[in-house]
Amino acid sequence: MGILYVVPTPVGNLEDITMRALRILREADFVLAEDTRTSGKLMKHFDIQVPMYSHHKFNEHKTVGALVERIRDSEHHVALVSDAGTPAISDPGFLLVRECVKNDIQVQCLPGATAFVPALVSSALPSDRFIFEGFLPQKKGRQTRLNFLKDEQRTIIFYESPYRVLKTLTQLSEVFGNDRQAAAVREISKIHEECVRGTLEELIAHFKTNEPRGEFVLLVGGADEEKKSE
Numbered sequence: 758m759g760i761l762y763v764v765p766t767p768v769g770n771l772e773d774i775t776m777r778a779l780r781i782l783r784e785a786d787f788v789l790a791e792d793t794r795t796s797g798k799l800m801k802h803f804d805i806q807v808p809m810y811s812h813h814k815f816n817e818h819k820t821v822g823a824l825v826e827r828i829r830d831s832e833h834h835v836a837l838v839s840d841a842g843t844p845a846i847s848d849p850g851f852l853l854v855r856e857c858v859k860n861d862i863q864v865q866c867l868p869g870a871t872a873f874v875p876a877l878v879s880s881a882l883p884s885d886r887f888i889f890e891g892f893l894p895q896k897k898g899r900q901t902r903l904n905f906l907k908d909e910q911r912t913i914i915f916y917e918s919p920y921r922v923l924k925t926l927t928q929l930s931e932v933f934g935n936d937r938q939a940a941a942v943r944e945i946s947k948i949h950e951e952c953v954r955g956t957l958e959e960l961i962a963h964f965k966t967n968e969p970r971g972e973f974v975l976l977v978g979g980a981d982e983e984k985k986s987e
Contacts, residue, residue: 759786759833761857763850765843765869769946771802773870779803781867785836789824791849795840812837814849825856843871847891847916872945873914876974879952880912880940883979887912893925903932910979919943922969923961929977930957938978944971 762781767773782788782805789812790796796809812820828835837844837853843866844850857864877884888911893899906913917925922941929939935958942952949971953963957977 758862759828759831759835760863760865761828761853762834762836763844763854763864763866764836764838765867765871766796766799766838766841767946768841768870768872769944769950771799773946774799774803775867775869778867778869779805781834782807782836782838784834786833787835789835789837789853791839791844796838799838807836812849812853817849817852821852821856824853825860825862828857828862829860841870841872843869846871846873870946872916872972873974875945876940876942876952877912877914877976879942880976881954882912882938882940882976884912886910887914889914892916895921899928900932903928907932908980910981912979913977915975915977917973917975919969919971919973922973922975923964925975926957926961926964929975930961933957933977933980937980940976942974942976943969945974947971 762785764778764781766778782800785807787808787810788796790809791813793809793811800807800809827833837850839848839850842848845854854864873889877887888909890913893902893915915925935956937957939957939960940952940954941960944950953960
């Protein structure tokens with residue numbers, strides 16, 4: 758029976774990849790990639806020549822069964838990667854991992870890059886207790902989710918695209934209050950990495966005059982942090 762390796766890849770600087778991740782990618786019988794063009798650049802950079810196949814949110818429901826059978830009925834070692842970071846964390850991968858486990862296939866997830874961890878630490882918001890929300894629903898359920906989180910005591914972490922940063926910060930401010938402590942971290946591990954800290958009102962003002970660029974991690978202090986900062 759084969760093995761599924763879940764392999765984190767850099768969210769920015771290619772030097773962030775681990776030696777073990779490189780070894781697994783080189784030794785894999787094939788690699789499942791969210792986007793073979795994106796992962797192809799990584800593979801080319803490290804001179805890794807292994808067959809790659811697409812495995813993304815648009816085809817994973819259709820292909821997961823055949824993939825599980827292929828891994829189960831062979832001795833193939835398969836590496837799963839996403840465009841950046843750890844697969845299954847706001848990326849495809851969960852379905853394949855779950856089905857492999859159901860079929861008694863060994864799954865090993867390598868430690869490695871995940872965008873929200875460095876963002877949390879650099880935000881200077883409490884990192885001993887936190888919750889990860891990933892991407893908010895774009896439409897249906899968005900307001901309900903924000904209202905649910907209003908009184909959350911722990912630091913809250915969101916992922917967001919640059920095109921919705923201002924909208925999301927404004928909605929957070931409307932629900933949580935202008936004075937809630939927050940941080941916006943962008944381009945993690947890249948040349949233009951930046952962490953903007955302050956109240957939600959201050960972050961909104963900043964990005965009204967500075968166009969949001971790059972992928973963002975938004976962090977909001979827990980409800981009790983507002984009281985501590987007074």
